[in-house]
Amino acid sequence: MLLQIQTTEYIFWFLSFFAVMCACMVVFTNKPVHSVLYLVLTFFAIAGHYVLLNAQFLAVVHIVVYAGAIMVLFLFVIMMLNLNHDTEPVKNNLLRAMAVLAFGTLLVTLVGALKGASIPMRTDGHTEIGMIKRLGDTLFKDYLLPFELSSVLLLAAMVGTVLLGKKEIKS
Amino acid sequence: MDWGFVIYKAIICVGVFGIALVVAMYSTWWERKFAAYLQDRLGPNRAGPMGLLQPLADGIKMFMKEEIIPNVSNKFLFILGPCLCMLTACMTGVVIPWAKDVMVDGKMYPIQITDINIGILYLLGVVSIGVYGIMIGGWASNNKYSLIGAIRASSQMISYEIAMGLSIISLVILTGTLSFREILEQQDAGLCYAAINPLGFIIFFICALAETNRAPFDLPECETELVGGYHTEYSSMKLGFFLFAEYINMFISSAVMAGLFFGGYNFPWAKELYESMGLNEGDTWITVIGFGVYFVKILLFISLFMWIRWTLPRFRYDQLMNLGWKKLIPLSILNIVLVSVGRYVYTHYFQ
Numbered sequence: 001m002l003l004q005i006q007t008t009e010y011i012f013w014f015l016s017f018f019a020v021m022c023a024c025m026v027v028f029t030n031k032p033v034h035s036v037l038y039l040v041l042t043f044f045a046i047a048g049h050y051v052l053l054n055a056q057f058l059a060v061v062h063i064v065v066y067a068g069a070i071m072v073l074f075l076f077v078i079m080m081l082n083l084n085h086d087t088e089p090v091k092n093n094l095l096r097a098m099a100v101l102a103f104g105t106l107l108v109t110l111v112g113a114l115k116g117a118s119i120p121m122r123t124d125g126h127t128e129i130g131m132i133k134r135l136g137d138t139l140f141k142d143y144l145l146p147f148e149l150s151s152v153l154l155l156a157a158m159v160g161t162v163l164l165g166k167k168e169i170k171s
Numbered sequence: 172m173d174w175g176f177v178i179y180k181a182i183i184c185v186g187v188f189g190i191a192l193v194v195a196m197y198s199t200w201w202e203r204k205f206a207a208y209l210q211d212r213l214g215p216n217r218a219g220p221m222g223l224l225q226p227l228a229d230g231i232k233m234f235m236k237e238e239i240i241p242n243v244s245n246k247f248l249f250i251l252g253p254c255l256c257m258l259t260a261c262m263t264g265v266v267i268p269w270a271k272d273v274m275v276d277g278k279m280y281p282i283q284i285t286d287i288n289i290g291i292l293y294l295l296g297v298v299s300i301g302v303y304g305i306m307i308g309g310w311a312s313n314n315k316y317s318l319i320g321a322i323r324a325s326s327q328m329i330s331y332e333i334a335m336g337l338s339i340i341s342l343v344i345l346t347g348t349l350s351f352r353e354i355l356e357q358q359d360a361g362l363c364y365a366a367i368n369p370l371g372f373i374i375f376f377i378c379a380l381a382e383t384n385r386a387p388f389d390l391p392e393c394e395t396e397l398v399g400g401y402h403t404e405y406s407s408m409k410l411g412f413f414l415f416a417e418y419i420n421m422f423i424s425s426a427v428m429a430g431l432f433f434g435g436y437n438f439p440w441a442k443e444l445y446e447s448m449g450l451n452e453g454d455t456w457i458t459v460i461g462f463g464v465y466f467v468k469i470l471l472f473i474s475l476f477m478w479i480r481w482t483l484p485r486f487r488y489d490q491l492m493n494l495g496w497k498k499l500i501p502l503s504i505l506n507i508v509l510v511s512v513g514r515y516v517y518t519h520y521f522q
Contacts, residue, residue, distance in 0.1 A: 033310060037248075040303070060292040068299025068332075072306070072325060079310050079318060132289055132349060 012052055019045035032078045036071060043067045057132045183284055187264050195418035196226040198473055205477045233411040241404050245311045252308020253405065253412035259301040260419040266290035267426050268352045270436050270462035273455055282458060283352065290351035291343065294427065295336055298382060301420075302328050308413070309401035320400030323390050323488070328382055330495040335378035337503035341371040341510040342431060351430065358434035359441075365432035370506045372432045374499055379424040381495070383417060386480040390488055425472035426465075433468055436461030 022042040026035045043066045050059035139147050200215065200222065207214025215222030240249055268283035287293055302325045309321020345368055346354045358364060365372040381388040392400030402413045429435060441461075450457050486494070 037307070056287065056289050057292070060289055060296045063296045064292070064299050068296065068302070069329065072299075072302050072329060075306055075310075076322065076325070079306070079322065 008052060011048070015045045015048045015052070019049070033075065036074050036078060039074075040067050040071050043071070054131070057135055179280055180284070183282065187267075187269065187284060188261060191261065191264055191419050191422055194422045194469075194473075195415055196230070198418045198421060199229065199414075200226050201473070202477050202480075205474065206481045209478075209481045230411070233408050236407040238407040238409070239404075241313060243313045245313075248307050248311035249404075250409070252304050252311060253409045253416070254304070255307065256301070256304030256416040257412050257419075259297055259304060260416040260423070262297045263294060263420075263423045264426070266293055266351045267423070267430060268355055268435065269465060270458045271452075273458040274452075281352070282462070286350060286352050289349045291339055291349050291354075291431075294351075295332070295339070298328075298335075299332060301382075304416070305401050308405070312401075312404035314404050316398045317401050317403045320392065320397045320403065323397075324384060324401055327384070327388065327390065327491060327495075330492060331378045331381035331388075331499070334374055334495060334499035334503050335382065337500065337507060338371045338374040338378065339431075341368055341503065341507045342375075344507065344510050344514060355430055355435045355437065358437050360437075363432060363434045363437075368432075368506070368510060370502065371510070372428075374503050374506065375432070376428060377494075377499065379428060380476070380479065381491075383420040383424055383476075385417070385421065385476055387483040387486050388491060389480075389485060390491060421473060421476055422469065425469045425476065429465060429468035429472055435468070436465040438464045 019042050022038045022045060025038040026042065029035050029038065043062065047059040047062045047067075050056075050062060203225070204214040204222070206212075215225040218224035218228045240246055265284045266287060268281060268286070270282040272279040272281045274280075305324045305328075306321050309317040309324070312318075342354070342364060343349060345364065346357055348354060348357075354364070384392070392402070397403070402410055405413060444460075445457055448456070
């Protein structure tokens with residue numbers, strides 16, 4: 001049992017390190033395609049965290065939706081545009097200083113907000129909370145209305161996209 | 172640490188992997204023989220009896236060819252492309268149960284690498300990652316034809332994944348489970364889901380053809396327009412990996428179809444047969460017979476794939492997209508409605 005807990009902890013630290021490193025690389029690489037690929041790796045690391053939390057369903061859906069669909073579309077656009085780093089406009093120093101300042105303010109705010117917060121340990125949680133049966137029960141019994149509303153929202157978004165993407169009929 | 176368990180898992184992993192590779196290897200041979208038969212030719216017959224050593228000869232040739240990596244391309248991503256293709260092709264076989272459990276020393280051992288309770292979703296997940304191998308390979312080649320081939324391949328795969336997912340949802344509504352194993356167990360009595368949900372099966376089959384980039388959906392490697400598609404710049408065994416991954420995908424998708432819709436290792440009157448042979452649950456012979464039956468089903472599906480390839484001409488690209496988005500997706504939504512109503516009526520009025 002002790003051995004198992006230790007292994008999980010090692011995996012947790014590895015995944016966390018991996019996720020943060022890849023997330024940093026998304027920003028630091030100067031090729032857009034590499035950024036996208038690093039972001040995909042980040043998603044995989046986060047999916048690993050979900051598995052550690054016993055949320056298998058969430059992990060797989062995360063991979064299918066984010067890594068499998070959304071990031072592929074990102075890659076599509078970037079490959080089609082053929083962006084290279086020499087076509088990227090060079091930003092001047094004033095703009096850079098402003099960016100650093102803005103981000104620094106955000107960082108200070110975040111640290112300040114999180115400093116006082118305490119993270120309670122959940123002990124009442126089900127070990128099967130992320131399993132699909134429980135998830136389905138919760139979604140369709142306790143949260144039926146929000147679930148249906150969000151599906152209507154998605155439908156509206158889809159209809160909107162089709163409407164925007166349609167060619168205008170010349171009268 | 173339970174070493175027996177580790178050894179058993181290792182044997183199953185190596186076994187599944189080995190079978191997938193050997194079947195993929197001999198699929199190339201069978202494809203040529205089958206094509207030859209359909210076109211009234213002889214097919215490969217020089218290497219070994221009936222040309223049986225042809226796949227080996229092909230493999231040696233692939234390895235001996237000069238390896239060319241274009242100078243301008245990104246070397247790491249260029250190599251990563253075919254590796255990812257092979258990796259995702261091999262990963263899909265993990266959740267498939269190949270035969271009934273076998274009893275060794277009073278303990279039951281399932282013939283399956285792992286039974287996760289969301290097996291079908293896992294399958295969809297791996298399939299959706301499979302796009303990356305092709306996209307990365309095509310982009311890293313730094314060649315317009317490769318890029319267009321890769322983009323065609325991935326847009327085709329994404330489009331058909333939706334219809335495929337929807338047809339699987341109809342099956343999930345019918346079975347009430349996402350576990351691969353349970354779906355197979357439910358078809359125990361010789362009743363298969365292809366008979367109950369025929370529309371879902373047909374949609375899944377068409378999507379499987381498109382997902383594996385097989386004819387009539389092999390536009391990504393359409394020679395007349397794109398030279399060789401996404402693997403134009405590849406040579407030697409890296410090209411071999413791309414081609415090989417296609418055959419492994421074909422094998423695995425045949426296994427999935429034979430399992431989900433045709434009962435896998437189950438067959439009609441299986442119980443009566445086992446009883447008349449005096450076999451109890453857990454006997455090795457039940458496992459062997461079940462595996463044999465499953466294998467025959469898989470081979471029939473592979474042959475069907477090939478039959479279609481050598482019969483139908485290639486689609487045009489707009490026809491492909493029209494079929495995927497305007498016909499298969501509405502049809503599969505209709506199928507979901509039909510199946511849901513059917514299940515409701517059945518559970519409320521006939522039970």
